Amino acid sequence: MSDQSDLDNDRAPGEDSGGVDIRGKMVTYIVGFLLAAVLSIASFAVVHSGVIYGPGIPVALIALAIAQMGVHLVFFLHVTSGPDNTNNVLALAFGVLIVGLVLIGSIWIMGHLDHNLMPASMPAM
Amino acid sequence: MSGDPHKLGRGEIAPSERGPAPKRVVVAYGFWIFLLTDFIMFAGFFAAYAVLAKATAGGPAARDIVELPLVGGETALLLASSFACGMAGIATAAKNRFWFQIAMAATALLGAGFLALEAYEFLHLIGEGHGPQRSAFLSAFFALVGCHGLHVTLGLVWLTTMMAQVQAKGFRDEILRRIACFSLFWHALDIIWVALFTTVYLLGVAG
Numbered sequence: 128m129s130d131q132s133d134l135d136n137d138r139a140p141g142e143d144s145g146g147v148d149i150r151g152k153m154v155t156y157i158v159g160f161l162l163a164a165v166l167s168i169a170s171f172a173v174v175h176s177g178v179i180y181g182p183g184i185p186v187a188l189i190a191l192a193i194a195q196m197g198v199h200l201v202f203f204l205h206v207t208s209g210p211d212n213t214n215n216v217l218a219l220a221f222g223v224l225i226v227g228l229v230l231i232g233s234i235w236i237m238g239h240l241d242h243n244l245m246p247a248s249m250p251a252m
Numbered sequence: 253m254s255g256d257p258h259k260l261g262r263g264e265i266a267p268s269e270r271g272p273a274p275k276r277v278v279v280a281y282g283f284w285i286f287l288l289t290d291f292i293m294f295a296g297f298f299a300a301y302a303v304l305a306k307a308t309a310g311g312p313a314a315r316d317i318v319e320l321p322l323v324g325g326e327t328a329l330l331l332a333s334s335f336a337c338g339m340a341g342i343a344t345a346a347k348n349r350f351w352f353q354i355a356m357a358a359t360a361l362l363g364a365g366f367l368a369l370e371a372y373e374f375l376h377l378i379g380e381g382h383g384p385q386r387s388a389f390l391s392a393f394f395a396l397v398g399c400h401g402l403h404v405t406l407g408l409v410w411l412t413t414m415m416a417q418v419q420a421k422g423f424r425d426e427i428l429r430r431i432a433c434f435s436l437f438w439h440a441l442d443i444i445w446v447a448l449f450t451t452v453y454l455l456g457v458a459g
Contacts, residue, residue, distance in 0.1 A: 136273055139280035141436040149346055156338040160331065167327050170450060171320065174458050184458045192450035196443050203338055203439045215284060222288030226295040233299035241303075 138211040141204050159202020166195040276429055283433040287440045290403075294444055297396040298451060305456070307388035314389070314456025317382055319373070323453045326369045327445065330404075333362035334442040341435050347423050356415045359438070363408050370401050393452065400448055403441050410434050 138144075143152060170191045173179055179187050200206045206215060272278075305314060340355035374394070377383065384394035414434055417427050 136270070137277055137281075139277040139432065140284035141280060141432060141439070143341075143345075145345075147346065149342055152342045152345070153339070156335060156342075159338075160335045163331055164328075167331065167446075170454055171324055171327075174320070174454050185455055188450050188454050188458065192446050195446045199334070199439060199443045199446065203334060203442075204436065214281065218281075218285060218288055222291050225292050229292065229295040230299050230302070234302050237303040 136211070137214050138205075138209075140206075140215045143205045155202055155205075159198055162198045162202065163195055166191050166198065170195075276425075276432070279429045280432050280436065283436055287436060290440070291444070294396075294399070294447075297392075297399055298447065301392040301396045301452065304388040304392040309387035309389075311387040311390065312382055314393070314452065314459075317377060317393075318453050318457050320453065320457065322369055322373055323449055326366050327449055329362050329366040329369070330442050330445050333359050333366065334439055336362060337435055337438045341431070344423065344428065344431050349418060349422070352418060353415060356411060360408060360411050360415075363404055363411070363438075367401060367404055367408070370397070370404075374398070397448065397452065400441065400444055403444075407434070407438055407441060410437070 143155070170188055173184060173187050173191070200219075206212060206219065208216070273281075336355050336358040340352055340359060343349075343351035343355055374397075377390075382390055384391045411434065414427075414431055417430070421427055
């Protein structure tokens, strides 16, 4: 998989560094699995444990989720910052941009519409 | 030779003089683009859910229908399934058919366990009269979670097809490309599940 001519090419998405180091590859997956498990357990624990100040819980949950997605991308999908990964990372960044626009734009605009269409709570003009 | 003294992961052929990328890279990259568009489609479902989450029409809200132990079980099964899929990828790189089939069978069983829990959850909700027709919130809930479940179901079909193809044809180049794409797909589903159990279930209980 990683012969000399391959050095000139970009790495395929999801492809690891190649080679036949089975033990090293397994260690990568085990580390990723443990990190993801810890973050998942932390997410579920945060909801009811009272460790975190109540109004801060949603922020903590979102931070934990983003961290876990990062763990999945790095350890399971082998996304790196290396030059052979530039195309994959740029495509991912564009996807994240559009996802962010769709989510934030929808929530923002629909929130305003909802706020402006509340006849029951509007005082009589 | 010149220009890049550190040879950052590159050989010595200038980009303009390299031929087209190998098919392995092109196919996986194309599938990567598809997955990103799939994320964008999911973003639409997530946005609809976020907008409609409070529109319960007098019916149950998220905190009334969420059973966290069940969701925790689903999360554990899908994460373990993703790990087993990674093991199958290592067996593929080592061209070891036996361990490939073992790891893929484990991936399939764990994925099927996830689907069984989700099916139980859906049937339980519908049985209690909390089906998708009850409120806009429940419509958005079933659409979002069901869309992910549909992806997992299709993934299971793909997975068993790959097991059969490896058994019948061995690790030929085109089979290797399909396995690489399947592995991307399966890991991506787990990433979507992380977003899903956080926004729908945990924020539903906490928010």
